[in-house]
Amino acid sequence: MSVQVTLVGAAAVPCGRIQSARDAPLQVLEHEILAGCVIEALREAGLTKESVGALIFAHPRPYTEQRYFGTFMANYLRLKADGLLMEVLGNGMTGGLVFDQAAQVVASGRADVALALGVNFESAIASPEHMVLTMRATGDLDFHVPFGFTPISWYAMDAVRYMHEFGVTRRQIAAVAVKSRMHAALNPLAQFRKPITVDEVLAQRPIVEPLGLYEVPPRSDGAACLVLAREEVAKALGRPYLALKGRGFHHEGAHQISEVPNDMIALGAAERAGRAAYAEAGIEAANVDVAELYAPCTIIEILVAEALRLVPRGRGAAAAESGETALGGRIPVNTSGGLLSRGHPPYVTPLYSFVELAEQLRQRAGARQVKDAAIGITSCELGNYNAALVHVMEARA
Amino acid sequence: MTLASIQVPGKRPYPPRVSQFTRTFWDALAERRLVTTRCRACSRATFPPKPFCPHCWSDEIKWGPLSPRGTVYSSTVMHAVPAHFQHEAPYRVGIVDLDDGIRIATRLVGIDQGFAVGARAQIVVLSYDDGPLFAAKIGTDPNFR
Numbered sequence: 001m002s003v004q005v006t007l008v009g010a011a012a013v014p015c016g017r018i019q020s021a022r023d024a025p026l027q028v029l030e031h032e033i034l035a036g037c038v039i040e041a042l043r044e045a046g047l048t049k050e051s052v053g054a055l056i057f058a059h060p061r062p063y064t065e066q067r068y069f070g071t072f073m074a075n076y077l078r079l080k081a082d083g084l085l086m087e088v089l090g091n092g093m094t095g096g097l098v099f100d101q102a103a104q105v106v107a108s109g110r111a112d113v114a115l116a117l118g119v120n121f122e123s124a125i126a127s128p129e130h131m132v133l134t135m136r137a138t139g140d141l142d143f144h145v146p147f148g149f150t151p152i153s154w155y156a157m158d159a160v161r162y163m164h165e166f167g168v169t170r171r172q173i174a175a176v177a178v179k180s181r182m183h184a185a186l187n188p189l190a191q192f193r194k195p196i197t198v199d200e201v202l203a204q205r206p207i208v209e210p211l212g213l214y215e216v217p218p219r220s221d222g223a224a225c226l227v228l229a230r231e232e233v234a235k236a237l238g239r240p241y242l243a244l245k246g247r248g249f250h251h252e253g254a255h256q257i258s259e260v261p262n263d264m265i266a267l268g269a270a271e272r273a274g275r276a277a278y279a280e281a282g283i284e285a286a287n288v289d290v291a292e293l294y295a296p297c298t299i300i301e302i303l304v305a306e307a308l309r310l311v312p313r314g315r316g317a318a319a320a321e322s323g324e325t326a327l328g329g330r331i332p333v334n335t336s337g338g339l340l341s342r343g344h345p346p347y348v349t350p351l352y353s354f355v356e357l358a359e360q361l362r363q364r365a366g367a368r369q370v371k372d373a374a375i376g377i378t379s380c381e382l383g384n385y386n387a388a389l390v391h392v393m394e395a396r397a
Numbered sequence: 398m399t400l401a402s403i404q405v406p407g408k409r410p411y412p413p414r415v416s417q418f419t420r421t422f423w424d425a426l427a428e429r430r431l432v433t434t435r436c437r438a439c440s441r442a443t444f445p446p447k448p449f450c451p452h453c454w455s456d457e458i459k460w461g462p463l464s465p466r467g468t469v470y471s472s473t474v475m476h477a478v479p480a481h482f483q484h485e486a487p488y489r490v491g492i493v494d495l496d497d498g499i500r501i502a503t504r505l506v507g508i509d510q511g512f513a514v515g516a517r518a519q520i521v522v523l524s525y526d527d528g529p530l531f532a533a534k535i536g537t538d539p540n541f542r
Contacts, residue, residue: 128477128478128483129480131478131479131480132479132480132481134479135411135479139502140445141413141414142414142415142419142445143413143444144502145411145413146409146410146412146413147490147502147503147530147532148410148481148482148485148488148490148504149475149490149502150477150479152477153473153475156473157470157471157472157473157492158471160471160472160473160512160514161470161471161514164471164512164514164515205476206474206487207476207477208473208474208476208477209474209475209476209512210473210512216477256502257492257500257501257502258500259443259444259499259500259501261494261498261500264471264492
């Protein structure tokens with residue numbers, strides 16, 4: 001008999017620039033911020049700290065001075081665990097793997113309640129310095145990195161290829177940034193909430209052509225804690241919760257680039273992970289009410305939405321432009337404001353996706369509520385979506 | 398085929414590490430030749446070169462020439478770059494499908510406008526003071542745009 005995994009609580013701090021400058025006399029500390037999220041998430045869930053059986057942490061950025069962060073936090077909060085305590089690292093997928101691992105601990109019966117949590121501080125590190133770290137992930141250290149790639153340079157090349165293949169305009173792609181900001185304006189956790197126009201997006205300085213400042217991820221810090229539980233626990237709490245209905249994963253055996261030419265903008269891993277997740281959940285793409293997709297750049301939201309079959313191939317940009325993927329549209333994507341406007345503290349970004357689904361599927365998203373949202377999906381990735389992890393969540397009352 | 402060489406003053410911003418195995422590639426590049434490994438069992442080439450075949454896992458490999466000509470799949474101009482590369486910014490990088498069926502990613506040179514998708518390109522050596530890198534140079538092909 002399998003255990004039904006549920007999400008019963010979530011808390012996060014607003015994304016933004018939280019990290020202190022190295023020489024600031026007073027420092028904002030990671031564990032103080034994260035502890036607040038843990039206490040709030042458990043309180044919101046209606047659970048005590050004694051109920052927690054597992055702690056799955058996102059490994060912090062190397063800028064976090066405190067080492068053995070997970071076990072340190074367990075001490076700081078006096079949280080014990082019979083099931084598991086560990087830190088997870090998987091680049092942009094880290095937060096998704098944290099949720100996935102916490103879900104597996106609950107599914108295995110080793111814990112009735114598991115926390116999926118993490119803090120990502122990096123915004124005080126200047127971008128050129130930070131890119132010295134991230135560039136080392138962009139392919140083979142000896143055969144790609146010496147040319148000066150960065151993670152977003154690959155997304156820029158996706159944009160160029162997409163425009164070439166489908167005759168899509170810059171304006172249509174930029175519509176994703178406008179839509180994201182419109183959503184973020186309604187999200188108290190969002191880093192950027194002032195509405196913007198397509199003309200403003202197109203007027204920004206180039207970062208990785210054709211993408212400008214508003215089409216690439218901001219520098220963000222963040223912290224979040226999710227509370228997962230077996231369904232018996234969720235039911236006893238007597239309030240709305242989310243059930244994990246499906247999960248899909250695929251790694252295409254390539255890192256950033258396949259030496260064997262493939263259709264790079266099909267995001268094959270996302271397509272396969274999505275198909276597996278939908279199958280496990282017994283749903284089709286058309287059943288999805290709201291999608292929180294890991295999309296660091298405008299173009300990536302378009303490509304992932306296509307790969308997950310939320311919109312037809314080659315139509316993702318047009319769907320953003322026409323409002324089809326906006327609040328009130330056929331399939332609202334990234335109602336949180338997404339990575340572009342909600343913010344992108346990379347190792348915990350996927351946790352924020354679940355925070356948004358927790359709001360939407362419990363009908364508490366306020367002005368950005370998707371009416372009667374019952375099924376939501378999240379995605380996250382590695383490289384240029386060389387790997388993807390997709391979860392399907394369902395509202396339960 | 399001997400590759401064209403472009404002199405670049407200064408050192409490579411982030412030089413590749415060289416192993417006993419990969420030095421065959423870098424030594425050949427310094428002699429303006431593009432080489433890689435090919436599997437004796439399944440005959441497929443691979444890049445970067447490897448001491449085994451990633452497709453069939455045979456360790457019967459041989460070094461041989463890799464076609465230095467190909468077609469641009471995509472490209473970008475990078476303005477925001479890591480600290481090591483600040484002095485070279487903005488610069489172009491691209492993905493090139495070589496005629497041997499190998500996709501590589503490298504610097505793009507010989508282009509001032511547009512993204513050259515579909516344009517023909519040819520591998521050249523970038524001869525820095527401390528050693529070679531390579532790049533794809535856009536040809537003045539009718540497909541150029």
